[in-house]
Amino acid sequence: MVDDDVCPCGSGGTYSACCGYFHSGLAIAETAEQLMRSRYAAYVKQEVGYLKATLWPPYQKSFNEIGTLLRAKDSRWLGLEIIGTYKGQSTDKEGSVEFVARSVVNGVADEQREQSLFKKKAGRWFYVRAVIR
Ligand SMILES: [Zn+2]
Numbered sequence: 001m002v003d004d005d006v007c008p009c010g011s012g013g014t015y016s017a018c019c020g021y022f023h024s025g026l027a028i029a030e031t032a033e034q035l036m037r038s039r040y041a042a043y044v045k046q047e048v049g050y051l052k053a054t055l056w057p058p059y060q061k062s063f064n065e066i067g068t069l070l071r072a073k074d075s076r077w078l079g080l081e082i083i084g085t086y087k088g089q090s091t092d093k094e095g096s097v098e099f100v101a102r103s104v105v106n107g108v109a110d111e112q113r114e115q116s117l118f119k120k121k122a123g124r125w126f127y128v129r130a131v132i133r
Pocket of ligand 1: 007008009010011015018019020037038041
């Protein structure tokens with residue numbers, strides 16, 4: 001699958017040379033920020049299976065695939081802004097990424113600001129949950 005659109009994650013690269021690698025399983029995210037970006041791109045591309053696969057394993061059972069897909073379909077994604085990262089490098093086991101994701105949901109502008117916690121297990125990064133501050 002070749003997709004020469006600009007990757008929704010904001011890296012500036014094409015989708016097929018960026019998050020498309022992660023979504024198709026050809027590569028795994030090396031840093032928490034990379035996983036964060038690829039998960040945002042997965043919402044845009046409606047790659048719900050990827051969203052589930054990159055969710056912290058104990059939470060995957062209760063992941064709502066249909067609800068997530070419907071929400072992704074109802075949204076027009078405007079962009080991702082990374083505010084900051086804490087740890088989450090390739091040598092870390094844990095890290096967090098603060099971001100703002102902008103979208104229009106059913107015609108209403110929506111801005112999701114979150115600090116997400118990521119953990120690594122068996123060499124892979126997973127999204128755990130939002131950090132409550
Ligand atoms: Zn990307």
